[in-house]
Every structure is written in C-alpha cells, then in structure tokens.
Amino acid sequence: MFKLDTSGTYKWPVEFITIDQDGNTADQEFTGIFKRLPREEVIKMSRPVDDNGSSVTVDNLKKLRDLAAKEQKEDVIDEIDDLIDRLTAIKPAEEVLDSDVETITKYLVGWEGVDINGDTSFSPENLRLLLNGVPHIFLKITQAFYQSAMGEHKRKNSKKPRSTGR
Structure with missing residues (x-):
C-alpha cells in the first residue's frame, strides 16, 4: 500500500566534482535537505511567469512591443523596453550571488556532509x-532539487515497492 509522506522535508543527494590545484577531479556528494513543495510551487519556480500565468520571456515582450508599436502606444513601448533592458542586463556578481542564495533557500533548508x-x-x-568555493554547485543543487521533486532521477539506494503478487 502506498502511504503519502506529508513531512515538510526530505533528504536527497547532491553530486558534483571538485578540481584540485593539479587539475585532478574528485567526485563529491552531500545530502541536501529539501522542502517538500506542492507541484504548483515547483512549476512556478521552474518558469518565470507573470501574474496571469503566462511565460515572461524577452521574445514575448518583443512581440508585445511590436503590437504596441502598431497601435502607437508610446508609453507602453517605453515600459516594455524597460522590462527588456532589466531582463537582459548584466548584473553585478554580488547581486547574482545574492539572487542565487535567495533562490536556493526557497527549497534547500539544510544539509549533511558539508564542512565549511x-x-x-x-x-x-x-x-x-559554498557557492563561491564551488561555482557550479548552484546548478548541481538546483538539478538535485528538480530531479527529486519531479521524479526524474532514480536514487541509487531507493527501495523497490514489494509486489503483492496480483
């Protein structure tokens, strides 16, 4: 029988590599403690969307700007251009790091096997x-979360459900 786990968190491995000063690589792993989020929230986090649930992309904004230009709505065009500029602007490294920490802490609430x-x-x-020491770890933590949340990765030591023989 399947029993739904309604606990607030779960543990999942985060696998990555490190490179030493001689260029040698080593496989690394720690256990991430992730929030158990509702599917709707996971989906929202995986795509930038506006208040109506539509995807917000530079291409969509450019199409919207073209429509506004046809109707000669200069104030709308200016607002859209401002949004495009903000989406495509190169942010200072400190701002990117702040954003990375804010993003990860939406779903990672703890860890085991990390010593700083x-x-x-x-x-x-x-x-x-950790993000500064292992620059690609942002991607690896994010991948581990989405793989576990969306069931896209089989865990090495996962338990197989027992067959009932029916």
Missing part, C-alpha cells in the same frame, strides 16, 4: 561560501 571551515551548519552565509 569547521562549521557544518546550514546558513545563508555558509551557502554563500
């Missing part, structure tokens, strides 16, 4: 240090 200068606790400050 002797501190094993999860905090935004330690997450920032």
